[in-house]
Amino acid sequence: MQTRKHVLRRSPEGVPSEDDFELVEATVADPADREVLVAVRYVSLDPGQRSRLGTGSDYAGSLNVAVDEVVTGYAVGEVVESNHPDFAAGDSVKGELEWAEYCVVSGDELSPVDVPAGVSESAALSVLGGTGRTAYFGLLDVGEPRPGETVVVSAAAGAVGSVVGQIARLAGCRAVGITGSDEKVAYVTEQLGFEAAINYRTDDVEQALGERCPDGVDVYFDNVGGEIYDAVLGHLNQRARIAVCGKISLYNEDDPDPGPRFMHQRKRVREEGFIVHDFANRFEEADERLGEWLSEGSISFREHVSDGIEHLPSAFIGLFDGDNIGKQLVEIHHGGNEP
Amino acid sequence: MQTRKHVLRRSPEGVPSEDDFELVEATVADPADREVLVAVRYVSLDPGQRSRLGTGSDYAGSLNVAVDEVVTGYAVGEVVESNHPDFAAGDSVKGELEWAEYCVVSGDELSPVDVPAGVSESAALSVLGGTGRTAYFGLLDVGEPRPGETVVVSAAAGAVGSVVGQIARLAGCRAVGITGSDEKVAYVTEQLGFEAAINYRTDDVEQALGERCPDGVDVYFDNVGGEIYDAVLGHLNQRARIAVCGKISLYNEDDPDPGPRFMHQRKRVREEGFIVHDFANRFEEADERLGEWLSEGSISFREHVSDGIEHLPSAFIGLFDGDNIGKQLVEIHHGGNEP
Numbered sequence: 164m165q166t167r168k169h170v171l172r173r174s175p176e177g178v179p180s181e182d183d184f185e186l187v188e189a190t191v192a193d194p195a196d197r198e199v200l201v202a203v204r205y206v207s208l209d210p211g212q213r214s215r216l217g218t219g220s221d222y223a224g225s226l227n228v229a230v231d232e233v234v235t236g237y238a239v240g241e242v243v244e245s246n247h248p249d250f251a252a253g254d255s256v257k258g259e260l261e262w263a264e265y266c267v268v269s270g271d272e273l274s275p276v277d278v279p280a281g282v283s284e285s286a287a288l289s290v291l292g293g294t295g296r297t298a299y300f301g302l303l304d305v306g307e308p309r310p311g312e313t314v315v316v317s318a319a320a321g322a323v324g325s326v327v328g329q330i331a332r333l334a335g336c337r338a339v340g341i342t343g344s345d346e347k348v349a350y351v352t353e354q355l356g357f358e359a360a361i362n363y364r365t366d367d368v369e370q371a372l373g374e375r376c377p378d379g380v381d382v383y384f385d386n387v388g389g390e391i392y393d394a395v396l397g398h399l400n401q402r403a404r405i406a407v408c409g410k411i412s413l414y415n416e417d418d419p420d421p422g423p424r425f426m427h428q429r430k431r432v433r434e435e436g437f438i439v440h441d442f443a444n445r446f447e448e449a450d451e452r453l454g455e456w457l458s459e460g461s462i463s464f465r466e467h468v469s470d471g472i473e474h475l476p477s478a479f480i481g482l483f484d485g486d487n488i489g490k491q492l493v494e495i496h497h498g499g500n501e502p
Numbered sequence: 503m504q505t506r507k508h509v510l511r512r513s514p515e516g517v518p519s520e521d522d523f524e525l526v527e528a529t530v531a532d533p534a535d536r537e538v539l540v541a542v543r544y545v546s547l548d549p550g551q552r553s554r555l556g557t558g559s560d561y562a563g564s565l566n567v568a569v570d571e572v573v574t575g576y577a578v579g580e581v582v583e584s585n586h587p588d589f590a591a592g593d594s595v596k597g598e599l600e601w602a603e604y605c606v607v608s609g610d611e612l613s614p615v616d617v618p619a620g621v622s623e624s625a626a627l628s629v630l631g632g633t634g635r636t637a638y639f640g641l642l643d644v645g646e647p648r649p650g651e652t653v654v655v656s657a658a659a660g661a662v663g664s665v666v667g668q669i670a671r672l673a674g675c676r677a678v679g680i681t682g683s684d685e686k687v688a689y690v691t692e693q694l695g696f697e698a699a700i701n702y703r704t705d706d707v708e709q710a711l712g713e714r715c716p717d718g719v720d721v722y723f724d725n726v727g728g729e730i731y732d733a734v735l736g737h738l739n740q741r742a743r744i745a746v747c748g749k750i751s752l753y754n755e756d757d758p759d760p761g762p763r764f765m766h767q768r769k770r771v772r773e774e775g776f777i778v779h780d781f782a783n784r785f786e787e788a789d790e791r792l793g794e795w796l797s798e799g800s801i802s803f804r805e806h807v808s809d810g811i812e813h814l815p816s817a818f819i820g821l822f823d824g825d826n827i828g829k830q831l832v833e834i835h836h837g838g839n840e841p
Contacts, residue, residue: 389763419762421760423758424728424752424760426727426775433773434772436765436770437767
């Protein structure tokens with residue numbers, strides 16, 4: 164069987180460019196014992212993948228993609244042929260797959276996709292997958308919001324941010340989002356129930372935070388770092404918590420400009436970085452609660468689905484411009500190759 | 503009764519100077535109901551007091567000293583006359599007293615000094631007081647060291663740092679100190695049991711940390727901030743903790759130079775500021791354990807005692823040059839004023 168797949172051709176410098184990737188044609192090997200042939204359906208795109216491309220160091224070391232290797236990413240697919248006892252043709256599965264139409268992976272690394280009736284299987288990559296879990300544990304366990312507190316989240320209309328604000332609301336907090344367009348401001352305040360939002364491209368963030376967080380900031384869920392992070396620092400309350408999920412504004416900088424020296428001690432601030440895998444033994448809890456909230460309509464989500472394998476690099480690059488509202492996915496079509 | 507006392511004459515700019523203070527002669531009022539007249543014996547000096555002088559904001563707001571007010575500080579004294587049921591003449595007491603020979607304070611704000619036999623009452627200001635408690639809770643509760651880990655502490659020969667390293671050793675960790683002279687390096691390694699130490703004035707701190715912390719740094723107890731903090735960042739292990747006790751290198755800067763943007767998320771680092779009062783409900787626990795360790799010889803301490811009320815400003819200013827080894831105190835003599 165033939166497939167198209169994306170190979171990393173060089174280590175990106177700064178913002179990745181389409182030329183860093185090449186879509187090549189290749190033959191897919193037959194699955195060996197315990198291996199599975201998968202037709203890739205939806206590929207998850209996440210800013211954190213930036214650090215896996217090329218030679219940079221990364222916390223998820225084993226997932227690094229070296230130059231001239233096939234790019235991989237978390238994805239949902241359909242089993243075409245299985246030599247693994249847990250899976251049969253037609254099963255919907257998720258796991259680390261290739262940026263490809265088809266690929267062969269160890270069945271030991273796959274999980275079944277299990278979403279409530281009426282919910283797209285792609286939700287296993289967004290609100291019912293790593294995205295939702297990241298929001299859930301990052302906010303509740305790292306941020307530790309208490310009822311009545313003010314929670315500020317950056318990249319608020321993004322995959323994780325949009326869920327963070329909604330969980331904050333469910334936890335009895337005021338959710339204030341920082342985002343990059345009036346459309347996104349309207350989305351999070353009108354559809355997701357954020358109390359307020361700030362458009363960092365047109366508002367003075369520092370001043371807007373003062374206006375929209377009159378009681379200060381108790382939890383800052385940081386997705387972006389850089390100047391937006393700096394602006395929040397001055398509004399933190401005593402004993403505030405900063406949950407550091409990501410620093411997208413810095414990912415493409417080899418040597419970021421220095422920033423203000425924050426005196427964590429003066430306000431007894433706790434700033435803590437986390438990755439969702441740290442909570443692996445509690446994924447079931449998160450999936451259950453997120454599923455309940457989704458079923459009862461307490462949270463909603465959007466996916467920004469780009470069409471076609473050829474758009475994987477551009478959709479990934481678009482993350483750094485904030486092109487997406489909600490979770491950025493690429494849907495892979497199989498056309499004449501459909502088995 | 504007459505007393506001499508120090509009045510803050512202007513808000514210090516940058517490093518405080520002796521001209522910011524004036525030693526004046528004044529009459530001490532008779533103690534009213536529930537008040538106590540105290541002869542001040544030992545005054546505790548601490549870099550954190552810098553932020554209380556003048557108009558700067560401070561976490562311990564009620565202790566701020568405005569221009570033309572008498573300077574106050576934690577101190578030990580002897581009761582001369584008491585109108586409070588808990589205290590009688592001759593009692594040794596501690597509390598927030600004036601930088602004075604004599605002062606009148608509310609007995610409700612005083613505590614009895616209770617040190618083991620053979621230990622100077624001044625220990626109530628150092629290892630058995632706020633200093634020891636700060637080291638105890640900051641290291642054990644904020645830093646959360648585990649046996650076998652490497653703990654780095656800056657201002658290692660100072661009041662708090664010298665206790666931190668010894669508690670780290672008792673917790674089964676490798677203690678590595680950063681300090682400012684060869685004498686201090688020798689003190690912490692030869693007398694306090696630190697495994698290694700670095701003289702930041704003569705060593706390349708970045709390189710020395712690599713050599714002396716071959717397994718990386720798990721806990722950094724930060725007393726200084728600034729460039730030493732920066733140097734430690736690169737050596738932090740995954741899931742390292744930074745306990746921010748102070749940032750003495752920045753206290754005299756209105757507008758510190760910016761620093762590197764640290765990606766807490768990459769290494770899931772937790773950085774947390776604290777003040778010892780946050781642990782007030784557990785002071786007894788700390789005092790007991792520190793007292794035991796002291797009695798059994800598991801920890802030792804030094805006090806750097808300057809003599810005479812007139813040296814209070816210079817001793818305080820000396821803290822910022824690292825003049826002291828161990829806890830900086832000033833002993834007040836009462837000469838002809840002795841009642």
